[in-house]
Amino acid sequence: MVSVGAAVKEPGSTRKNKTGSWRTFKPILDKEKCIECENCIMFCPEGCINKDYDIDYDYCKGCGICEEECPVKAIKMERE
Amino acid sequence: MEISDKEFFAPGHRACAGCGATIGVRLALKVLGENTVAISATGCLEVISTPYPETAWEIPWMHVAFENAAAVASGVEAALKSQGKTDTTVVVFGGDGGTADIGLQALSGAMERGHNLIYICYDNEAYMNTGIQRSGATPYGASTTTSPHGKESFGEDKPKKNMPMIMAAHGVPYVATASISYPEDFMKKVKKAAEVEGPAYIHLQQPCTTGWGYNPAKTIELGRLAVETGSWILYEIEEGEFKVTYRPIQRRAVNEYLNAQKRFKHLTDLEKERIQSHVDAICIELKI
Amino acid sequence: MVLKVMSANQAIAEAVRLANPNVIPVYPITPQTTISEYLAKFVADGDIKAEYIRVESEHSAISACLGASGTGVRVFTATSSQGLALMHEIIFAAAGLRAPIVMADANRALSAPLSIWNDQQDSISERDSGWMQIYAENGQEALDSILISYRVSEDKKVLLPSMVCIDGFILTHTVEPVDVPGKEDVDKFLPLYKPEHAYLDPKRPMSIGTFTDPNYYMEARHDMEVALEGAKEVIAKANTEFAEIFGRKYDFVEKYKSDDADIILVAMGSICSSIKDVVDELRDKGEKIGLVRVRVFRPFPTDEIYEAIKGASKIGVLDKNVSFSIGGVLHNEIKAKMDVDAYGFIVGLGGRDIKPEHIKEIIEKTKNPTKHSQWIGLNKEDL
Ligand SMILES: Cc1ncc(C[n+]2csc(CCOP(=O)(O)OP(=O)(O)O)c2C)c(N)n1
Numbered sequence: 001m002v003s004v005g006a007a008v009k010e011p012g013s014t015r016k017n018k019t020g021s022w023r024t025f026k027p028i029l030d031k032e033k034c035i036e037c038e039n040c041i042m043f044c045p046e047g048c049i050n051k052d053y054d055i056d057y058d059y060c061k062g063c064g065i066c067e068e069e070c071p072v073k074a075i076k077m078e079r080e
Numbered sequence: 081m082e083i084s085d086k087e088f089f090a091p092g093h094r095a096c097a098g099c100g101a102t103i104g105v106r107l108a109l110k111v112l113g114e115n116t117v118a119i120s121a122t123g124c125l126e127v128i129s130t131p132y133p134e135t136a137w138e139i140p141w142m143h144v145a146f147e148n149a150a151a152v153a154s155g156v157e158a159a160l161k162s163q164g165k166t167d168t169t170v171v172v173f174g175g176d177g178g179t180a181d182i183g184l185q186a187l188s189g190a191m192e193r194g195h196n197l198i199y200i201c202y203d204n205e206a207y208m209n210t211g212i213q214r215s216g217a218t219p220y221g222a223s224t225t226t227s228p229h230g231k232e233s234f235g236e237d238k239p240k241k242n243m244p245m246i247m248a249a250h251g252v253p254y255v256a257t258a259s260i261s262y263p264e265d266f267m268k269k270v271k272k273a274a275e276v277e278g279p280a281y282i283h284l285q286q287p288c289t290t291g292w293g294y295n296p297a298k299t300i301e302l303g304r305l306a307v308e309t310g311s312w313i314l315y316e317i318e319e320g321e322f323k324v325t326y327r328p329i330q331r332r333a334v335n336e337y338l339n340a341q342k343r344f345k346h347l348t349d350l351e352k353e354r355i356q357s358h359v360d361a362i363c364i365e366l367k368i
Numbered sequence: 369m370v371l372k373v374m375s376a377n378q379a380i381a382e383a384v385r386l387a388n389p390n391v392i393p394v395y396p397i398t399p400q401t402t403i404s405e406y407l408a409k410f411v412a413d414g415d416i417k418a419e420y421i422r423v424e425s426e427h428s429a430i431s432a433c434l435g436a437s438g439t440g441v442r443v444f445t446a447t448s449s450q451g452l453a454l455m456h457e458i459i460f461a462a463a464g465l466r467a468p469i470v471m472a473d474a475n476r477a478l479s480a481p482l483s484i485w486n487d488q489q490d491s492i493s494e495r496d497s498g499w500m501q502i503y504a505e506n507g508q509e510a511l512d513s514i515l516i517s518y519r520v521s522e523d524k525k526v527l528l529p530s531m532v533c534i535d536g537f538i539l540t541h542t543v544e545p546v547d548v549p550g551k552e553d554v555d556k557f558l559p560l561y562k563p564e565h566a567y568l569d570p571k572r573p574m575s576i577g578t579f580t581d582p583n584y585y586m587e588a589r590h591d592m593e594v595a596l597e598g599a600k601e602v603i604a605k606a607n608t609e610f611a612e613i614f615g616r617k618y619d620f621v622e623k624y625k626s627d628d629a630d631i632i633l634v635a636m637g638s639i640c641s642s643i644k645d646v647v648d649e650l651r652d653k654g655e656k657i658g659l660v661r662v663r664v665f666r667p668f669p670t671d672e673i674y675e676a677i678k679g680a681s682k683i684g685v686l687d688k689n690v691s692f693s694i695g696g697v698l699h700n701e702i703k704a705k706m707d708v709d710a711y712g713f714i715v716g717l718g719g720r721d722i723k724p725e726h727i728k729e730i731i732e733k734t735k736n737p738t739k740h741s742q743w744i745g746l747n748k749e750d751l
């Protein structure tokens with residue numbers, strides 16, 4: 001059954017769709033090197049890096065923006 | 081500036097890896113917070129964010145069609161006002177096609193009527209959702225599927241439509257340009273737009289890996305190159321007062337920006353020079 | 369009861385005042401314009417507490433209606449002809465999003481050639497959208513139909529928009545006595561609209577207007593079909609309660625001297641008043657002629673129409689519209705759904721006068737049919 005007017009009443013429910021499976025390269029964040037500039041958090045198109053700098057691999061699509069924008073090379077892309 | 085740790089645009093959405101549009105939406109919503117209603121025009125953002133029965137939106141959201149987002153938002157704003165819910169922010173996200181082309185009339189009407197809403201045009205400089213056709217916001221020289229380069233063509237032969245100035249001509253209290261690559265600047269502008277009484281317009285440049293042709297990791301770098309080369313200028317117009325909000329320390333050559341993208345690959349040196357002198361003329365006038 | 373003399377446009381404005389929508393986005397077009405003006409004045413005088421949006425087009429009028437309805441409030445707009453055609457895309461969206469919008473359409477011909485005069489091509493052309501459609505015969509019915517439409521559209525079992533159609537100029541600009549009900553009675557009949565299916569509220573975030581793949585779209589459309597069919601029961605109940613409170617009883621079809629009729633004409637809207645005069649005249653001469661007026665066109669009242677016309681030997685259906693190469697729409701729908709001997713007559717396009725002679729000609733041609741469908745009232749040289 002489709003809801004009336006196909007309205008979706010579960011906010012944020014795309015979380016059911018684990019886009020991590022799209023990834024071919026995986027970002028590895030080295031917290032030792034990290035200077036907490038928050039660039040990666042800001043620029044991640046998935047919003048999947050939290051304020052403790054943990055990457056949620058369920059959703060990370062492996063775009064590589066975080067690696068590219070890290071000023072201290074604390075993030076490395078590795079082949080899955 | 082107070083910005084939320086919370087994400088109001090959830091992951092799991094269907095945007096291409098490295099999509100600049102979703103970065104823009106995330107940042108804007110972090111400023112606007114949960115007491116916000118968002119309206120989308122048909123386009124990439126709408127399609128990738130609400131694949132029924134899922135939605136990426138954590139706030140109330142509505143989409144009706146391609147060309148009417150500003151009119152839908154007018155109705156939402158008026159209805160909230162009629163219920164005394166004036167503390168709720170109404171924000172529109174329209175693509176460059178939905179804004180500068182097919183939705184221009186509805187947007188003009190909404191701006192002129194003075195609805196208290198924020199209109200954010202997320203500009204990826206073509207109709208991306210339908211496969212990279214040119215829009216009024218496609219820049220000079222870009223090859224798209226409807227302005228392809230060829231023996232008789234160097235791609236798009238018209239300069240980019242100046243949307244923010246068209247909006248400024250409406251006399252709305254706040255107009256700004258922005259880039260996802262300058263998040264503080266963008267978010268400050270979103271904040272101002274939210275605080276101003278009446279309509280506000282923000283034209284947000286947003287590199288698109290698929291449509292522009294570059295490695296997705298370079299999305300932020302491309303936005304930066306646009307600004308650092310003077311190809312995209314960050315400014316705001318507050319109550320008619322024009323102000324450049326960011327000046328590159330040393331303006332870089334436009335070629336650095338053009339050569340990084342497939343859509344400009346076909347351009348000859350002569351055509352690139354023409355683009356450089358066009359950029360120079362504007363930047364000299366603005367002392368950039 | 370206080371009777372006031374007014375046009376159907378003013379009657380509709382009075383109905384809107386009584387229904388008190390929160391938002392009224394509207395754009396002027398002849399012959400609807402005076403509705404926009406009356407409403408603007410009501411708002412200016414504080415007689416309606418509503419946000420009146422002076423939109424820049426009908427496309428934006430219906431879009432703003434949809435946005436406002438999306439927040440869960442009652443809305444109203446009105447249009448005509450080119451305006452309705454411009455709305456077309458959003459007319460479908462409004463039904464699909466299950467927004468209980470109520471709109472008045474002042475029936476007018478569609479361009480080209482340009483015409484400001486009456487026919488019903490504009491609203492008939494929106495028949496597949498999922499909207500309910502009522503065709504009123506006079507100003508009183510126009511007013512009452514707006515109130516009934518809100519009641520039905522906003523019913524949880526229905527949640528589909530409604531269009532109340534009134535013939536341009538013939539009704540919109542002709543004055544007649546109308547009973548304007550009291551606010552208390554209207555409030556009894558029409559409770560506040562409380563949306564449950566979808567609304568924009570930061571306290572309970574929902575996404576409205578989502579993107580469906582082939583796994584869902586067809587079910588969503590099927591639900592509309594079920595809702596529109598189900599609306600019949602809701603309409604019947606609303607009609608009964610309306611009669612209890614206001615003393616005027618409406619039905620899906622109006623039967624006029626049709627019970628024992630051998631020849632029955634079927635039509636919609638103001639033309640039915642002229643047909644009634646002709647029926648009276650011929651009845652006086654002993655002819656068994658009757659009229660069945662289709663008042664509710666969507667949902668299509670197949671059973672009610674069939675019950676009303678099945679006893680006749682021949683039926684003539686008048687259409688102020690044409691679906692080129694197949695004929696009048698009401699005629700074709702009746703033929704498609706019922707095993708009756710019905711003939712179609714295209715009349716009154718672009719304001720062409722329909723005289724009693726024409727109606728008599730139609731009756732004659734129904735009695736002695738030569739063609740299944742024909743145009744009546746063309747200038748002689750064009751025949
Ligand atoms: C009236 C109408 N015409 C055309 C389309 C097809 N269409 C859907 S989205 C789109 C392009 C959107 O471009 P833009 O606004 O730049 O947004 P983007 O997809 O680039 O994010 C087009 C042409 C449509 N949905 N409706």
Ligand code: SF4
Nearest residue numbers: 044060061063064066
């Ligand atoms: S690779 Fe892309 S998606 Fe993954 S965490 Fe980095 S920025 Fe986010």
Ligand code: SF4
Nearest residue numbers: 034035037038040070
């Ligand atoms: S971009 Fe690099 S330095 Fe900055 S927060 Fe992320 S990991 Fe740390």
Ligand code: SF4
Nearest residue numbers: 096099124208288290
């Ligand atoms: S085509 Fe471009 S704008 Fe659209 S989802 Fe992909 S990256 Fe984002």
Ligand SMILES: [Mg+2]
Nearest residue numbers: 175176206208
């Ligand atoms: Mg675009």
